[in-house]
Amino acid sequence: MSFEIIASGSFNNTSLEANGQVLASAAEGCSPKEFLREVYKDMSIDYVKFHKMDLLCKIGVVLSDALIRELSLDQKEALEEMAVVLNNSTSSLHSDVKHQASVEEGQSSPAIFVYTLPNIVVGEICIKHKIYGENLFLVSDAPATELLSDYAASLFATGKAKQCMVGWVDALDDKWSASLAIIQEGSTENSINSLEGIFSEAQGVLNN
Amino acid sequence: MGRSVTFIGAENIISPLGTTAEENYSKVLAGQSGIQEGRFLDRDGDLMPASTFPEKQSIHKLLKSCIEGSLAGLNREEFDNGRTLFILSSTKGDIEKLKDRDLPAASLQQLADQMGELVGAGKSITVSQACISGVLAMIMAHDLVVAGKYDSVLVAGSDLVSEFVHAGFHSLFAISGKPCRPYDKDRNGVSLGEAAASVVISKNASTFKSEPLDFLGGTSSNDANHISGPSRTGEGLVRSVTKTLKNSGLTSADIDFINAHGTATTFNDEMESIAFDRMEMNTTPLISLKGYFGHTLGAAGIIETAISLQSLRTNSVPVNIGYTEEGTSKTLNIVTDTLEKPLKRFLKTASGFGGCNASCIIQQHEL
Numbered sequence: 369m370s371f372e373i374i375a376s377g378s379f380n381n382t383s384l385e386a387n388g389q390v391l392a393s394a395a396e397g398c399s400p401k402e403f404l405r406e407v408y409k410d411m412s413i414d415y416v417k418f419h420k421m422d423l424l425c426k427i428g429v430v431l432s433d434a435l436i437r438e439l440s441l442d443q444k445e446a447l448e449e450m451a452v453v454l455n456n457s458t459s460s461l462h463s464d465v466k467h468q469a470s471v472e473e474g475q476s477s478p479a480i481f482v483y484t485l486p487n488i489v490v491g492e493i494c495i496k497h498k499i500y501g502e503n504l505f506l507v508s509d510a511p512a513t514e515l516l517s518d519y520a521a522s523l524f525a526t527g528k529a530k531q532c533m534v535g536w537v538d539a540l541d542d543k544w545s546a547s548l549a550i551i552q553e554g555s556t557e558n559s560i561n562s563l564e565g566i567f568s569e570a571q572g573v574l575n576n
Numbered sequence: 577m578g579r580s581v582t583f584i585g586a587e588n589i590i591s592p593l594g595t596t597a598e599e600n601y602s603k604v605l606a607g608q609s610g611i612q613e614g615r616f617l618d619r620d621g622d623l624m625p626a627s628t629f630p631e632k633q634s635i636h637k638l639l640k641s642c643i644e645g646s647l648a649g650l651n652r653e654e655f656d657n658g659r660t661l662f663i664l665s666s667t668k669g670d671i672e673k674l675k676d677r678d679l680p681a682a683s684l685q686q687l688a689d690q691m692g693e694l695v696g697a698g699k700s701i702t703v704s705q706a707c708i709s710g711v712l713a714m715i716m717a718h719d720l721v722v723a724g725k726y727d728s729v730l731v732a733g734s735d736l737v738s739e740f741v742h743a744g745f746h747s748l749f750a751i752s753g754k755p756c757r758p759y760d761k762d763r764n765g766v767s768l769g770e771a772a773a774s775v776v777i778s779k780n781a782s783t784f785k786s787e788p789l790d791f792l793g794g795t796s797s798n799d800a801n802h803i804s805g806p807s808r809t810g811e812g813l814v815r816s817v818t819k820t821l822k823n824s825g826l827t828s829a830d831i832d833f834i835n836a837h838g839t840a841t842t843f844n845d846e847m848e849s850i851a852f853d854r855m856e857m858n859t860t861p862l863i864s865l866k867g868y869f870g871h872t873l874g875a876a877g878i879i880e881t882a883i884s885l886q887s888l889r890t891n892s893v894p895v896n897i898g899y900t901e902e903g904t905s906k907t908l909n910i911v912t913d914t915l916e917k918p919l920k921r922f923l924k925t926a927s928g929f930g931g932c933n934a935s936c937i938i939q940q941h942e943l
Contacts, residue, residue: 452798459669459684459704464740468674471743474619481744482804482929485667487705491930494798500815502796503932504712507684507702515701515720522719526580526823528795540679574679 371524372554374531375438376566379431379546384411386434400542404430420479421492422463424539428454428489429496431546432533436497439550443531450550451502451529452490455516456538457572459486459507489537502528511536511547511567517560524553534563536570543573579825580722583781584714584938585788586649587882590642591771591869592627600879601886604894605914609868611755611767618742625755627769627870628737635670635772639691639734642772646730647695650776654728654783661726662697664688665713665733666874667704671740695730706928707837708796709733710773710877715936717777718793728783732774733875741873742768748804750841756871758838758864758896759845759910761903766839769870773879787941789888792826794924794936795819804929806843810851812933813925817855820923820935828857831937833893833915835884835924838864839871840898844927849904860923863911867897877926881938884922888940892916 377386381400383393384407392410394403407430408418418429436447463483470476482488487505494500502523506512516534523529535548547570549563588596592610593603610627617623647655666684673682680686684702692700703713710733717729735741745751745766752765781788797819799812807813821827834857836848845864852858865880872879887893893915902908921939 457683457685458679459702461679461682464668464674464682465677465679467744468740471619471739472675476743476747478744478747478804481747484740484744485704485706485929487928487930487932488803490705491798491803491932494800494931495803498800500797500800500812503705503708503798503930504703504716504796505705507688507704509683509685512701515699518720518723518725519716522723522725525723526719526793528819528823574683 370555371521371551373549373551373562374443375435376549377431377435378569379427381543384434387438391434415496422483423544424460424462424537425489425492427539427544427546428537429492431548432493435548435550446531447497447499449501449529450499451523451532452493452499453504453516453520453532453534454490455506455508455512455536456486457509458538458540458574460484462540509572511570513564513567514560517563520551536567538573540573545571545573580793582718582721582791583778583784583788584775584791585784586646586776587885588642588645589771589773589879589882590638592629596645597882597886601883604868604883605892607897609755609897610769611870616737616742618746624751625767626737627767629770633736633770635734635736636690638772639732640694642774643691643694643730643732646774646776649785650783651785654780656696657727658698659727660697661720661729662692662695662700663713663717663729663731664691664702665709665731665878666702667706667709667735668741671736671738674740691732705932706930707873707876708926708928708932708934709874711924711926711934711936712796714777714881715794715934718791721777721779728776728778730774730776731878732772733878734772735770735873735875737768737770752840755898756840756866757898758840758866759903759908760899761901763840763845763903765841767870769872771869771872771875771879773875773882775878775882789885790939790941792824792937792939794934795823796932796934799931801931803931806847806927810847810854812931813848813851813927814854816933816935817925820937824937828855831860831921831923832919833861833922835880835922836862836864837926838866840866846904849906849908852908853906858907859909861893861911861915862908863893863896881924884924885938888919891919
């Protein structure tokens with residue numbers, strides 16, 4: 369079973385890349401917050417809901433936008449049925465800690481609580497691009513490349529999806545590490561190896 | 577695509593109602609609910625109903641006992657062949673550790689690895705997809721077994737009732753002050769519940785000591801609409817159920833009963849009624865089991881499936897406890913008297929935050 373990668377990219381505290389091109393890089397001394405704000409502006413994302421999102425969702429939305437922009441018109445037409453299969457190490461701990469603190473203060477807020485699930489980033493990406501396809505969010509210490517790859521291949525084999533956005537989106541405090549690919553059914557040999565290449569720099573942000 | 581079949585069985589449930597699937601099912605059939613008033617003291621000093629254990633639980637111990645029960649239902653020489661996967665289904669894992677800000681201990685993967693070791697699985701992973709986690713974990717297990725990647729997968733789910741979750745739902749005005757009443761006119765939100773449940777999905781029927789049931793797999797779909805509000809049109813649920821039926825080579829008329837999500841919030845249950853109406857499934861007997869177990873989040877899909885496996889095994893469907901009067905804009909055929917008749921198959925559905933929906937079909941062995 370094989371597939372081909374039609375777009376890929378990464379986003380961390382120092383740079384945003386898509387299909388091998390650097391779209392943005394952090395200037396020296398630039399804080400993570402400032403860098404994210406600059407990327408949002410430079411990319412002309414212009415999406416009101418963005419400002420309500422937690423860090424995990426913002427990172428996922430920026431990188432998925434960058435990848436989707438790389439698709440051809442034909443490829444974009446298939447977005448409606450695209451599967452979105454994501455993975456990270458910290459689940460939604462970034463927002464969990466904030467919600468826990470607000471609960472302890474007796475001030476819990478729905479605006480934080482709704483982000484205390486890791487799959488919300490999948491939802492935000494689906495809402496922004498009108499994607500009605502299969503969803504899955506996995507949690508593991510390091511990218512579960514083999515499982516992601518096997519599952520994506522099974523989605524193609526069973527006809528559940530023709531395209532799949534697959535990858536790693538991890539964020540905690542002011543650190544993030546994301547690597548995503550959009551893949552489709554195809555004949556590339558060694559698909560897993562090529563995904564491994566894409567995910568090689570993705571890492572869990574908890575212990576780094 | 578043609579229908580793909582795996583085998584599902586060795587179901588186990590540990591809930592305030594009992595410590596085996598059979599015990600839980602007999603309590604459910606007898607109309608007993610785990611939800612009791614005054615079980616959870618919230619920050620406002622109000623005692624809220626919930627389905628909780630008398631003693632505070634360790635999620636590790638709870639999952640361990642549950643998994644051991646499922647393992648006891650397996651022919652271990654078949655299961656322990658080195659080609660097994662363990663999937664944990666949980667939204668919050670060991671949430672108590674958050675109070676100490678001990679993030680590594682609160683991480684889901686640490687819990688999954690410990691349980692995977694107990695199972696003797698070659699690999700373990702966590703599915704964390706809000707309230708559809710359990711159904712989605714079983715679908716993933718099915719797909720990986722069909723693809724030949726694993727011979728057997730043990731799927732176990734658990735979440736505990738915590739101040740964290742309670743306060744969050746409370747801030748959304750989604751907690752009911754009385755035991756929850758799925759689909760009823762007077763429903764007013766969820767009751768939280770805690771439990772663990774596990775099932776095994778395998779390519780071989782001989783993995784199981786007692787006869788398994790046939791799992792036809794399932795699908796998921798996003799509403800692409802809102803992260804915390806159900807779709808007004810039921811779009812994602814309609815898309816998922818339509819795909820699941822099609823992939824199984826079945827139509828809505830082939831479904832004997834629906835084990836639906838039914839959280840008892842105004843908007844969720846209304847959304848489901850619209851979705852099932854759109855699919856012309858208004859006359860199919862339908863139940864939510866939330867009135868017995870509360871909303872057990874990451875365990876919900878597995879616990880509810882395990883109960884309906886018992887339904888297929890005993891040809892009975894329990895009543896939708898808490899329902900007396902129609903309370904959705906579209907009519908549903910809510911089960912109000914225990915059904916006792918030969919049952920072929922059921923549809924399980926779930927919907928959750930993030931706009932996600934999932935559905936799967938399970939039927940009698942070798943139909």
